Amino acid sequence: MPLFDFACRSCGHEFEALVRGETRPVCPACRSEDLERLPSLPSVRSESTRAQAMKAARRRDAKQAAERDHAQRLYEASHDD
Numbered sequence: 097m098p099l100f101d102f103a104c105r106s107c108g109h110e111f112e113a114l115v116r117g118e119t120r121p122v123c124p125a126c127r128s129e130d131l132e133r134l135p136s137l138p139s140v141r142s143e144s145t146r147a148q149a150m151k152a153a154r155r156r157d158a159k160q161a162a163e164r165d166h167a168q169r170l171y172e173a174s175h176d177d
């Protein structure tokens with residue numbers, strides 16, 4: 097099912113719409129067709145998806161920081177003079 101997230105350039109409303117073939121969605125808030133398609137996400141509530149993406153990014157940053165610390169300790173251990 098081609099379900100996409102859109103952001104309306106006229107009023108900023110964000111919504112999900114099914115897109116089939118040549119059908120173009122319109123903003124449910126202001127009926128504008130001037131829409132921006134947001135990067136496709138799994139068809140779950142976009143709020144929780146964004147929260148999960150934030151959490152994943154924080155986990156990734158924490159992992160990278162841990163790897164940097166580990167590398168620094170290895171460097172210090174092998175240059176212990």
Ligand SMILES: [Zn+2]
Nearest residue numbers: 104107123126
């Ligand atoms: Zn709108």
